[in-house]
Amino acid sequence: MSKGLIKRSENYSQWYNELVVKADLAENSAVRGCMVIKPYGYAIWEKMQAQLDKMFKDTGHMNAYFPLFIPKSFFNKEASHVDGFAKECAVVTHYRLRTTENNEIEVDPNAKLEEELIVRPTSETIIWNTYKNWIQSYRDLPILVNQWANVVRWEMRTRLFLRTAEFLWQEGHTAHATKEEAIEETKQMINVYAEFAENWMAMPVKIGTKTDSERFAGAVDTYTIEALMQDGKALQSGTSHFLGQNFAKAFDVKFLTKENKEEYVWASSWGVSTRLMGALIMSHSDDLGLVLPPKLAPFQVVFVPIFKNDDQLNAISERIDPIIKALKSRGITVQFDKRDSQRPGFKFAEYELKGYPVRVAVGPRDLESGQYEVARRDTLEKSFVAESEIVEYIENLLGEMQTAIFNKAKIRREETTSKVDTYDEFKKILEEKPGFILAHWDGTAETEERIKNETKATIRCIPIDSEKEEGKCMVTGKPSKRRVIFAKAY
RNA sequence: CGGGGUAUAGCGUAGUUCGGUUAGCGCGCCUGGUUUGGGACCAGGAGGUCGCAGGUUCAAAUCCUGCUACCCCGACCA
Numbered sequence: 001m002s003k004g005l006i007k008r009s010e011n012y013s014q015w016y017n018e019l020v021v022k023a024d025l026a027e028n029s030a031v032r033g034c035m036v037i038k039p040y041g042y043a044i045w046e047k048m049q050a051q052l053d054k055m056f057k058d059t060g061h062m063n064a065y066f067p068l069f070i071p072k073s074f075f076n077k078e079a080s081h082v083d084g085f086a087k088e089c090a091v092v093t094h095y096r097l098r099t100t101e102n103n104e105i106e107v108d109p110n111a112k113l114e115e116e117l118i119v120r121p122t123s124e125t126i127i128w129n130t131y132k133n134w135i136q137s138y139r140d141l142p143i144l145v146n147q148w149a150n151v152v153r154w155e156m157r158t159r160l161f162l163r164t165a166e167f168l169w170q171e172g173h174t175a176h177a178t179k180e181e182a183i184e185e186t187k188q189m190i191n192v193y194a195e196f197a198e199n200w201m202a203m204p205v206k207i208g209t210k211t212d213s214e215r216f217a218g219a220v221d222t223y224t225i226e227a228l229m230q231d232g233k234a235l236q237s238g239t240s241h242f243l244g245q246n247f248a249k250a251f252d253v254k255f256l257t258k259e260n261k262e263e264y265v266w267a268s269s270w271g272v273s274t275r276l277m278g279a280l281i282m283s284h285s286d287d288l289g290l291v292l293p294p295k296l297a298p299f300q301v302v303f304v305p306i307f308k309n310d311d312q313l314n315a316i317s318e319r320i321d322p323i324i325k326a327l328k329s330r331g332i333t334v335q336f337d338k339r340d341s342q343r344p345g346f347k348f349a350e351y352e353l354k355g356y357p358v359r360v361a362v363g364p365r366d367l368e369s370g371q372y373e374v375a376r377r378d379t380l381e382k383s384f385v386a387e388s389e390i391v392e393y394i395e396n397l398l399g400e401m402q403t404a405i406f407n408k409a410k411i412r413r414e415e416t417t418s419k420v421d422t423y424d425e426f427k428k429i430l431e432e433k434p435g436f437i438l439a440h441w442d443g444t445a446e447t448e449e450r451i452k453n454e455t456k457a458t459i460r461c462i463p464i465d466s467e468k469e470e471g472k473c474m475v476t477g478k479p480s481k482r483r484v485i486f487a488k489a490y
Numbered sequence: 491c492g493g494g495g496u497a498u499a500g501c502g503u504a505g506u507u508c509g510g511u512u513a514g515c516g517c518g519c520c521u522g523g524u525u526u527g528g529g530a531c532c533a534g535g536a537g538g539u540c541g542c543a544g545g546u547u548c549a550a551a552u553c554c555u556g557c558u559a560c561c562c563c564g565a566c567c568a
Contacts, residue, residue, distance in 0.1 A: 032559085084567095122568095153568080155566080156491080156567080157567090167568075238568090271568080272568085273568055275568055304527095342526095343525080343526045343528090344527060345530085346528085346529045346530085347528090348527095348528050348529080349528070361528095363526095364527095365527075366527095490567095
């Protein structure tokens, strides 16, 4: 393992790239734009998955699985949906290879597919094509289904976790008898995401709706959770879409009401992806490496023994093993690093880089005093804790750290959130103190576009909790009823 | 897809301008020893089609042509 990361203040984006690789989370693969998620990184993703999956099931959803491939014709059926995804689709045209005279492999031109298959960029079309067969009556509704899957969007420029050509995600697709119920579902799920982001990722988010131009292709309304990274750029971290009857109409999905009337089905879809990994990394980590909230850390505690020989290590193990057992019985994940190939200093640096929340160092000295050095990753503080109290202490500390990490991120966000009333001020803040900027906007796509072109900042969302406030658009001076959140975004 | 750049061992690089021994160095890796409370040290060792294909030449990492991949800046995007 090579030494040190570049500092965030020197080059934030290089810091991120180095951190992802050096902390063993992921690396670039032989396939352009596609990443290999390494075991340590995948372990974090699995923790996220487990919790989200639980939350989905607690709100009445079940998992299912739909095909990776979608017939090309399905995309034609919802006009704005095609427009949104057409430019980034991978297409399967053949189903067989053959060997040439030179012993090379080539696509067999005789094995052309009648209809090309699209590698799913999202599954609305194949799912709604399927739902058509599942739904006849109001008694068949609602359908509350989620799928864990990989999708492909052929992006021009990619970055590990933040934007990869293939990524892992979950996509919920629900069908309802009424508009109200579908909207209720859409809102419920954005709240689930917000709760997950804040309580598990320790990442404060703003819930809001997207403007027309930022809305999901095919949606009537898109709800989003927006997080603010340490460099002042926003990251869209999860979306929940009210799809109206758009997909039901496109795929002709109708049902009979209690009154025997034929109606189109109402829909929602919602998703979060491995992008959350990027959000997690950029929310908390520092110049020494990853900082993980205890609830998502693959290992919450690591014991580093300090020893000169096997006898010492055995003596340490004898004392440590019962402590580890006690921690595990409380549901705390623990690692005991007995490697003699690395010295303690190396291990300290390594666990800091990888973001283990709590580190306990135990050497001969400590066995005698009956106190162990406990170091917490977020503040780097160390304290000596008596052997008899250490289990309790660590359990409390993990809880405390989860809160502390969230609070720190929240304070940072508040400090980099500005209210501005003039366009000049807006531009100045973008230069000097980037972050969320609350400003008035006249509600038109033209003004939004102009601001984007001139400053690269976009409207991240119209916050759902914003109070009404009469004002004037900072650009055109036209009336506005509330402030919206602007930021430069990933 | 437009503009710029780079390609030498697992990683980072020197050498390329101006062709000339066996392509050098750091990290990492292997072996042995000494070490071990914040990224150890010494000794020895392994590892290279110099991105690919062709050309010029007595001689090519170095010059020429073509190709490919990657990086940065734009446009696009969860």
